Amino acid sequence: MSFITLENVSMTYGSNGTRTTALSGVSLSIGEGEYAVITGESGSGKSTLLCLLGGLQLPTEGRLVIAGTDLSTFSADSLAGFRGRTIGFVFQAYHLLPYLTARENVMVPMATDKKSSREKVERADVLLESVGLSGKEERLPSQLSGGECQRVAIARALVHDPPILLADEPTGNLDSATGDQILDLFSELHGAGKTILMVTHNHWNIERGTRSVLLRDGRIAEDNPLRPVHRASRLAVPAQAGA
Amino acid sequence: MNIRKLAWKNLFRRKSRALFTGLGIFLGIGTFVAISSITMRMEGAVRDKLDKFGANILVTPRTEQLSLGFGDISLGGTQVAHAQLTGTDEKSIRSISLSERLRMVVPYFLTAADASGKNLVWMGIRPKDIAESRPWWKVQGAELSAPGEILLGSEAAVALDKGPGGTVEAGGKTFRVAGVLHPTGEKEDGMIIAGLDDVRSLAGSPDGVTFFEVAALCKDCPVEDIVAEISTKLPGAKVSAIRSVVESRKAAVDQFRRLGLGVSAIVLAIGGLMVFVTIMGNVQERTREIGILRAVGFRRRSIQSLLFWETGWIALAASVSGGVLGSVAAFAGAPLFGAERGRIEVVPILVGTAIGLALGLLGTVPPARRAASLSPIEAIRSL
Numbered sequence A: 001m002s003f004i005t006l007e008n009v010s011m012t013y014g015s016n017g018t019r020t021t022a023l024s025g026v027s028l029s030i031g032e033g034e035y036a037v038i039t040g041e042s043g044s045g046k047s048t049l050l051c052l053l054g055g056l057q058l059p060t061e062g063r064l065v066i067a068g069t070d071l072s073t074f075s076a077d078s079l080a081g082f083r084g085r086t087i088g089f090v091f092q093a094y095h096l097l098p099y100l101t102a103r104e105n106v107m108v109p110m111a112t113d114k115k116s117s118r119e120k121v122e123r124a125d126v127l128l129e130s131v132g133l134s135g136k137e138e139r140l141p142s143q144l145s146g147g148e149c150q151r152v153a154i155a156r157a158l159v160h161d162p163p164i165l166l167a168d169e170p171t172g173n174l175d176s177a178t179g180d181q182i183l184d185l186f187s188e189l190h191g192a193g194k195t196i197l198m199v200t201h202n203h204w205n206i207e208r209g210t211r212s213v214l215l216r217d218g219r220i221a222e223d224n225p226l227r228p229v230h231r232a233s234r235l236a237v238p239a240q241a242g243a
Numbered sequence B: 001m002n003i004r005k006l007a008w009k010n011l012f013r014r015k016s017r018a019l020f021t022g023l024g025i026f027l028g029i030g031t032f033v034a035i036s037s038i039t040m041r042m043e044g045a046v047r048d049k050l051d052k053f054g055a056n057i058l059v060t061p062r063t064e065q066l067s068l069g070f071g072d073i074s075l076g077g078t079q080v081a082h083a084q085l086t087g088t089d090e091k092s093i094r095s096i097s098l099s100e101r102l103r104m105v106v107p108y109f110l111t112a113a114d115a116s117g118k119n120l121v122w123m124g125i126r127p128k129d130i131a132e133s134r135p136w137w138k139v140q141g142a143e144l145s146a147p148g149e150i151l152l153g154s155e156a157a158v159a160l161d162k163g164p165g166g167t168v169e170a171g172g173k174t175f176r177v178a179g180v181l182h183p184t185g186e187k188e189d190g191m192i193i194a195g196l197d198d199v200r201s202l203a204g205s206p207d208g209v210t211f212f213e214v215a216a217l218c219k220d221c222p223v224e225d226i227v228a229e230i231s232t233k234l235p236g237a238k239v240s241a242i243r244s245v246v247e248s249r250k251a252a253v254d255q256f257r258r259l260g261l262g263v264s265a266i267v268l269a270i271g272g273l274m275v276f277v278t279i280m281g282n283v284q285e286r287t288r289e290i291g292i293l294r295a296v297g298f299r300r301r302s303i304q305s306l307l308f309w310e311t312g313w314i315a316l317a318a319s320v321s322g323g324v325l326g327s328v329a330a331f332a333g334a335p336l337f338g339a340e341r342g343r344i345e346v347v348p349i350l351v352g353t354a355i356g357l358a359l360g361l362l363g364t365v366p367p368a369r370r371a372a373s374l375s376p377i378e379a380i381r382s383l
């Protein structure tokens, strides 16, 4: 059962003068509960693929269906709403807002939600606790270590309890021990039923996934299942109240 | 956490930028409120003067000026009054159908008479009418209160070398100087002012009136109609509406207001431009932050409302504080502009705040559009 489907997707940047084809004719099908690890050389199109999957941009060609929704029917703006509900993003550089505390950063995606601020605070605190940051809710990103910042970012990605998590080199800025802890967290989330797509440079990380995808020059060079996908119970991650 | 709070947080993160963004609006609204308050006070003062002070209709006997001359050589003229005015004419004036519009009818009697050896003009007026018809008189000494008392115009006082408490001989009687007028710049500076009946008896004209000053309650009153009515009641008199000094002053106030509003408009336009420029730069700087917000699910509308809240707070704070400062400046500066007393005018503050807010939001429209059209990927990838 395919959860994420790319059909002959191409992505070209720039206009006539300086065209760069980041992806050409990529077809990929990812099932629910998979943990796909995407590798490839720098410039091979990994981030581009993730941005397409996250609906941060639309492909120049091809069809993209996520959770039964054809993204090409969306305008760029309604993609944002879709993204907010369906997809959690984790970036290499954390991308926290430096002037907000850990708790406030987690609350940012809820800014437009019709919830009382108490509910929002409670939700943020539950999530921060689940990533092991209780007691550090009031800290600014500058007062947290890199690993802790990435945990905040993961908590933020989980706010709307999205079925899909996309991570672009989430351990890229971390030492290997801290990176392992972050990867443990992803494994835990995978165990809880999230579908995960993670870009990584580190070959040691590949074994964590259920599937390995290698990109080369904007095409899929290799696509190997690593181990069977277990349909996990969704217990480890606190579900969103009312969701 | 909601968009409003996010905006608020952002402001405190960039305090000096926020201050700078609001500066133009602050100054513009300050100028606007100061000028509007002052013009309001000036207009108020002028209107008060128009309404309360001074006459706007003059009733004089119909005279014919017979010029006796040969070519350019004037041999003097003589005024021939066709009919004298009398005290009973006051009743006729008050009997017009628009009489409820008349605030005062004041008879004057003028005559030239010898005063302690100097030939001076005596002005007779009922002491009770002075306060209303000559409110600008400032008397050193006492007001006119009893028969036999006189006030001296400033020049007359010098000519006679008398001050309050002195005496003046005229027509075989002794008049006591109650007070001396501060210079008014008008003809009364050279006159002796005395009770109407005292001057009448000096001239031997017990019921004579030289002219009436009539004041109509006029904001938008039909002076022309009143003039016409009095003319029919007093066929032998010449009734004329006088364009008072006050009216020309009103024109000056109008000019001042136009100039002031022009200046405020320019300052405000600059203020709006400052908002535009600083917020545009701000959006440029925050490309990454905006990208992050977009990535976590903010719609374009949310990004825009974030920016509008930010400038909204700034513009509100800037225009309220500008308005308060402008009012205080107007309060302190009003006397310099001829308004009697400053007063805090609420309307300009409210209008100013509305304008400032509108301007701030208007200046944010282009940057907000730009921010909303930023592509989230480019933003989050630009590391």
Ligand SMILES: Nc1ncnc2c1ncn2[C@@H]1O[C@H](COP(=O)(O)OP(=O)(O)OP(=O)(O)O)[C@@H](O)[C@H]1O
Pocket: A013, A014, A020, A021, A022, A040, A041, A042, A043, A044, A045, A046, A047, A048, A049, B378
């Ligand atoms: N906004 C853009 N405009 C033009 N070209 C772009 C843009 N974004 C990416 N590219 C190009 O597309 C290609 C794929 O880029 P992408 O970022 O997806 O690679 P990547 O595999 O993520 O690389 P890395 O491992 O260095 O992050 C590259 O050649 C890159 O130069």
Ligand SMILES: [Mg+2]
Pocket: A046, A047, A048, A168
């Ligand atoms: Mg990349």
